[in-house]
Amino acid sequence: MMQNSNPSRTINTGLIGYGFGGRTFHAPVIDRVEGLALRKVVQRHGYSALERYADVEIVRSVEELLADEELELVVVATPSTNHYEVVKACLEAGKHVVVEKPFTATSAEADALIELSEERGLLLSVFHNRRWDGDFLTLRGLLQQGTLGDIVDVEMHWHYFDPVPSHRGWREDDAPGTGIFYDLGSHFIDQALCLFGLPDEVEGDVRVRRPGGTAVDYYDVRLHYGTGLKVRVSSSKTVREPGPRYIVHGTRGSFVKHGLDPQEPALIKGLQPGDAGYGVEAEALWGRLSCVKDGLQFSGHVATLPGDYPAYYRNVHAALTAGAELAVTAREARDVVRVIEAAMRSSAGGGGRVPLAPAGAKLGAGEEVSSQK
Incomplete structure (x- = not known):
């Protein structure tokens, strides 16, 4: 994950999504964290990031942002419905990733992304800012x-x-x-x-x-x-x-x-x-x-x-530049999704107690979990 220990190194950062989450929670915080430099934003419509960040480059597609070899870290602030696809593309492009919560819609998707990040030696964290x-x-x-x-x-x-x-x-x-x-x-x-x-x-x-x-x-x-x-x-x-x-x-x-x-x-x-x-x-x-x-x-x-x-982003910078332990790991965020799935199973079954399924467990027949009820 960390290449050379250099706590003063600047991490060039890209942001995918400049809706409410991107412009409220991510861009202004990244802008104030020493060692992180917001360079590019994927923005297709709505508020312009240039109104507050004159040095940021606006691009219109995820592919264009990921093609920038100078970007090390990508923040995914898209709707949770496409977190899996976008994070997967970022990891496959060799980028470290911070993704907005919830991590993914299913724990199986989360497990797949964790495996991919570990295979590539890339940081993967979820923005549990609360x-x-x-x-x-x-x-x-x-x-x-x-x-x-x-x-x-x-x-x-x-x-x-x-x-x-x-x-x-x-x-x-x-x-x-x-x-x-x-x-x-x-x-x-x-x-x-x-x-x-x-x-x-x-x-x-x-x-x-x-x-x-x-x-x-x-x-x-x-x-x-x-x-x-x-x-x-x-x-x-x-x-x-x-x-x-x-x-x-x-x-x-x-x-x-x-x-x-x-x-x-x-x-x-x-x-x-x-x-x-x-x-x-x-x-x-x-x-x-x-x-x-x-x-x-x-x-x-x-x-x-x-x-x-x-503090969240200071920790991400320290993890990338000085080998600090991540404050919010992808596995912790995956466990949040596991609890959500258990609650959904309980609700679908009438509200009784259900055991928390082991990490990586596959649901049996009749145990499929919908995101809605």
Whole structure:
């Protein structure tokens, strides 16, 4: 993967896709990470990358971008419905790849890409940027310090109000890899696996609830662990008044957190990492901690750590230039898809618990998993 250790080396980078994800999460973050240089963008329509990045070259096809031998890293920010095909083409062209989440529509596709990247000696990572949300960083710190004791129940919720299907854009299509479960659920599942590892069993309720809808717009999924821990992840597009984002209970106390990380709205407004106030959450949204330790009781708010999406790309640069261990591996992202598939199997079977299939396992007859229900 790494050719010569040179942490100051600049990695010429190409971006495939300048839709919402490409222009909001990838281009502005790459632009602020030392050692990464955004050189080319595949853009066919919509906003022009030249409006913000005057030195970028616009090309109209993936093939044209991949023909540039000076590009080492390619970021794939296309719809998840074609991640497999585009990432495969990038790897076959000898490029290191970062791909937007969800990794692929199926774990079989993910396994094939992992095998190809390893055969070619190329970096392959998935942009699970929500590991660097400030609220998640704060929760992770509390758990690492043992503040809450042994964790027994966790809830992660991401609700909003969009009761009428728009049918605008690929996310509302009935196609593999679309819908709110793949889109938002993949973030929560990744966070759960980071904190607690793979579950033993999964149960899911995944469905289309809005009249006229075709893509999944609701999921309520539970991950069960042999220790007795239960992690619930859920999202719905028909919640006008969302409750807490995180509810975490342990043997020493509880942590409850409302609100969404401020980095996305900041990026949408045109702010970039490093600008004043970027990633800093308002005090009114700090999480509430109630705990007991060594006979002392505490109840109060915990300042949310600043969010840091650039940390993801700093790690990618360090992996390519200095041999650093990848923060988000393709195998970890593949495991997220495995959990999604297990939840789909559970939902299709009436919602009971199903074991998590081993990595690389092929489904038997009657176990095919559709991306929708």
